[in-house]
Amino acid sequence: MRDSYREQLDDILTDLVAMSQMVSTAVREATNALLEADIHSAEQVISGDDKIDDLQADIEARAFSLLARQAPVAGELRTVVATLRMVTELERMGDLAAHVAKIARLRYPEHAVPDAMRPNFVRMADVAEKMVIAAGQTLNDRNIQNAQELQARDEEMDDLRKSQFRVLLGDDWNYGVEAAVDVALLGRYYERIADHAASMARRIIYVVTGQFPAHEVWPQP
């Protein structure tokens, strides 16, 4: 472990960025498992979730220890507290990627997503993955502009989810109840990944500016 307090905080943030990369990989692999009915990808995401959980526990312990031994103030206290939040959000995103992979595994060798919904999920998965990557980059750069751009993607996710329900509940749905339930839950999981990424971005804005973005500008999910 490095000695100085500032170095330890930098190391925590570096690991948080690494964790966001593990999570974006998990989201990408889970999507591959889902859309290609790839059982190998599914198993990898499910078993790999433990590594994300371990990194969470490690980052939490170090952030807590910093609080206990160094009693940071002002911007650095905000950073440590935001770290404790962001690590929880990333852990949840990892869980959600594993949930997607579990549905893919459950339906294997069939595809859980019917052809009619495939373009919607390709887009949804892409938005979710890009949001996780953007949240990680924003954390790395502390660039508020990036964080604010995440909002536009979050709105796209909402639109995709709405159009999903239109297809699901429309007269042309003839894939039955099981596929409908899978699609509804899968859509929910991707939507939640996006919500957590957006929430992470709000915490970064808070770290940099000391203020949460106004509700009217960026409503809480």
Next chain:
Amino acid sequence: MRDSYREQLDDILTDLVAMSQMVSTAVREATNALLEADIHSAEQVISGDDKIDDLQADIEARAFSLLARQAPVAGELRTVVATLRMVTELERMGDLAAHVAKIARLRYPEHAVPDAMRPNFVRMADVAEKMVIAAGQTLNDRNIQNAQELQARDEEMDDLRKSQFRVLLGDDWNYGVEAAVDVALLGRYYERIADHAASMARRIIYVVTGQFPAHEVWPQP
């Protein structure tokens, strides 16, 4: 605001218990909205969620201020950090209750839950509400025994969710796709309320003992 540091921490915990009561009321009202197709209850839960969010913001600000000005250590630092987590879990439970109420409102004057699933939801909602109440009481008493008993309820919730899927995907399901999607999402919301209550209880064990309950004893959701 009270003066002494210990009093301020006590006030925060008192408000956290009050917040858990607001959330358990929201869960009960949302269930009433759902099972009785009661639009008044639905509207109340949805509009009342702002009050829960406001209390979250207030508790967070005070916990942060305690960290900044008092630099607590040991058990008190654990308590403040756990407070920041628990307040987030409670805010999510409030959101999930509002999600339940929104589905009830969307289907009004019809019932979102078909008769065949009603007993399952009565049970599920009861378990979820009791878990929120138990989490609040555990926080109030700092009694680990209560927290550990929450585990049994969490397992009952898992069983209820599994039996829900059996009915939903069984040959006798003749309520169509829309009801199936509603049931799948509603089941997910109640399950997540229970997960958050269980997670809150784990944090209370952590506050009291300084250690998280072992994974094998109480697996993370």
